[in-house]
Amino acid sequence: MRKIDLTNFQVATSETARQINRRITLNFLRHHQPMSRADLSRRSGLQRSTVSAIVDQLIEEGWVTEGAIGRLPRGRRPRFLHLNVERTGIVGVNLRPETTTVGLANVDARFEAQRAFPTPADPAVFVRAVARTIANLRAAHPRMVCEGVGVSLPGRVDESGRLVFAPNLGWRDVDLRQMLESATGLPVNVENAANACALGEVWFGRHDEHLRHLVAVTVSEGIGVGVLLNGQLVHGAHAMAGEFGHMMLDEEGPPCCCGKRGCWERFASNSAAVEHYTSGLQASRGEAEPLRFDDLLRLAAEGDARAGETLERMAHFLGVGLATIVTGLAPQLIVVIGEVTSAWDRVGPIVAAVVERRALHQAQTRILPTDHTTQPRLRGAVTLVVQQHFGVPNVA
Numbered sequence: 257m258r259k260i261d262l263t264n265f266q267v268a269t270s271e272t273a274r275q276i277n278r279r280i281t282l283n284f285l286r287h288h289q290p291m292s293r294a295d296l297s298r299r300s301g302l303q304r305s306t307v308s309a310i311v312d313q314l315i316e317e318g319w320v321t322e323g324a325i326g327r328l329p330r331g332r333r334p335r336f337l338h339l340n341v342e343r344t345g346i347v348g349v350n351l352r353p354e355t356t357t358v359g360l361a362n363v364d365a366r367f368e369a370q371r372a373f374p375t376p377a378d379p380a381v382f383v384r385a386v387a388r389t390i391a392n393l394r395a396a397h398p399r400m401v402c403e404g405v406g407v408s409l410p411g412r413v414d415e416s417g418r419l420v421f422a423p424n425l426g427w428r429d430v431d432l433r434q435m436l437e438s439a440t441g442l443p444v445n446v447e448n449a450a451n452a453c454a455l456g457e458v459w460f461g462r463h464d465e466h467l468r469h470l471v472a473v474t475v476s477e478g479i480g481v482g483v484l485l486n487g488q489l490v491h492g493a494h495a496m497a498g499e500f501g502h503m504m505l506d507e508e509g510p511p512c513c514c515g516k517r518g519c520w521e522r523f524a525s526n527s528a529a530v531e532h533y534t535s536g537l538q539a540s541r542g543e544a545e546p547l548r549f550d551d552l553l554r555l556a557a558e559g560d561a562r563a564g565e566t567l568e569r570m571a572h573f574l575g576v577g578l579a580t581i582v583t584g585l586a587p588q589l590i591v592v593i594g595e596v597t598s599a600w601d602r603v604g605p606i607v608a609a610v611v612e613r614r615a616l617h618q619a620q621t622r623i624l625p626t627d628h629t630t631q632p633r634l635r636g637a638v639t640l641v642v643q644q645h646f647g648v649p650n651v652a
Contacts, residue, residue, distance in 0.1 A: 575610025
């Protein structure tokens with residue numbers, strides 16, 4: 257039970273009740289459509305007059321449409337209601353150090369269109385590129401009403417949307433939310449990529465609806481961890497909770513962009529794997545194109561012994577870090593996000609064996625790779641906006 261903070265609280269008003277009832281109505285339609293007004297009243301426990309007022313407002317705003325008329329033995333014939341999925345547009349932005357992807361989706365996180373471009377080194381140039389891409393997507397889909405923009409990024413942001421920690425991105429003290437809102441004219445939500453992925457799994461993952469303790473681990477240029485415990489996303493002081501990628505495994509290990517040495521991500525990330533593979537091979541590679549992690553996966557699949565050994569080393573260290581998370585947080589589920597999941601038949605058994613040796617068995621945590629075709633990072637960005645309309649409103 258949360259304690260009420262008498263120095264920072266919000267009293268419940270009639271508007272609070274309206275917002276809660278509105279979101280209850282939207283969620284019933286999202287999960288059980290088509291429904292009549294009578295169905296909504298019966299399933300939700302809300303009075304029919306309340307349901308009618310909410311539905312009329314949602315229809316006026318374009319969130320809900322009326323469809324076919326039902327048949328009853330007697331009495332007034334009901335008109336079925338549907339969530340207007342095709343009308344509502346949400347922009348998701350997946351910001352990574354090398355590439356940024358912008359997608360236009362509906363409230364079901366189904367993408368209508370996507371664009372990708374190299375991530376500019378300068379934040380102001382990045383904002384202009386995103387704004388231009390969003391404008392083009394909206395122009396190509398004029399029937400969709402854009403409700404907002406969600407941005408997932410490799411770093412931590414405070415409540416105002418300002419970057420506070422993004423070593424792999426190299427940006428410091430950037431008020432990304434304000435810059436994007438000014439450039440696009442849309443409400444913007446900015447969140448750490450792993451946090452966004454954790455929310456995406458809760459809202460759109462095919463998991464037990466009673467899942468309340470979940471950890472999302474993004475494996476890319478670095479390693480990000482999003483922690484959801486007791487159904488709540490954990491941000492911690494200064495929004496720094498979940499930075500397991502920078503827990504030190506070896507004080508004498510390779511230097512990390514955070515300023516320390518031997519961090520977990522310097523052993524188990526994509527970039528660490530590529531560095532391990534190419535160390536000692538520079539002379540033979542000459543002026544060849546820089547190796548990418550996708551190349552490493554391909555080489556391992558083709559039987560390259562060094563690539564195979566590199567993936568197995570990566571899997572071992574991935575398991576080392578996951579074992580710490582299992583023991584310390586005892587989540588029901590850990591989901592792994594990243595290109596490495598495409599080689600999970602090879603990587604997964606090694607990860608599982610390391611976790612089995614190192615973690616407490618009582619946690620009974622499952623570790624699952626995500627389906628990369630669902631684009632979990634981009635889907636997580638969309639979820640940031642979805643939860644603003646369908647999630648519980650912020651009250652004390």
